Amino acid sequence: MTTKQRNFVFALLGVAGVYYIAPVFFGPRPLIRFGPPMRPQQPAPKKDSAPPPAPTNATPVPASDPSFERVTGVWEGIGAVPPNSCTLKLEIRPKEGDATKLAGFPVLNCFPIVPPLFRGRDAQQQLMARFAPMSSVLTGTAEKGSVLFTLDKAIGKTPDGCSIQGMTVTPFGVDQLSAEWQDSTCKGGQILLRKSRG
Structure with missing residues (x-):
């Protein structure tokens, strides 16, 4: 082997020694990659995370009329409605499912100021029938400072059909x-x- 060849072999051994022994003292050598650079990996989404809620097209609830607050509650009164004297109990509350309306529940009882005379075995039943209350289920809407109630269902009637x-x-x-x-x-x-009561 010539001197030139020996020097070439020693040079190769020196490069190999630096390549394999230097990491022990200076840390690991960088990896040499061929091809396009690697893209950084995105973190995988959590499995337990819930998807965002879908937007809802909810219709806004209409506000109730301010005058409704003044008339809601239970009201009672007595008065002369010739030829009768009548008592009225009226319960008014917001209508369920519709903030723009009210529900009314009147119970009206009228009896003659001068009680009629009934004779016979059915006199007591006839007298009690005259005191049968009228009652209804009503729905009300605001109009010009008042509340107008319309009939949903008539529950009680008098013997005269009122x-x-x-x-x-x-x-x-x-x-x-x-x-x-x-x-x-x-x-x-x-x-x-x-x-x-309120």
Whole structure:
């Protein structure tokens, strides 16, 4: 082997020694990669994370009329509706499922100022029948400072066939309510009510 060849072999051994022994003292050698550079890996999404809620096209709930707060509650009153004397109990509350309307539940009981005379075995039943209350389920809407109630269902009737078919209530003074009702075959009437409870 010539001197030139020996020097070439020693040079190769020196390069190999630096390549394999130097990492022990200076840290690991960098890896040499061929081809396009690697893209950084994105973190995998968590399996337990819930998807974002889908947008809803919910219709806004209409606001109730401010006058409704003044008339809601339980109202009671007594008054003369010639030739009768009548008592009226009226419960008014927001209508379920519709903030723009009210639900009304009147119970009207009228009896003659001068009680009629009944004779015979059925006199007591005839007298009690005259005191049968009229009651209805009503739906009300605000109109010009009043609440107009229309009939949903008539529950009670008098022996004469009278039943509440509609009602108009209007705030009266500080703590009263004017209630005017219409019925199917009789002439209707009007009574001032006071709130018995909210």
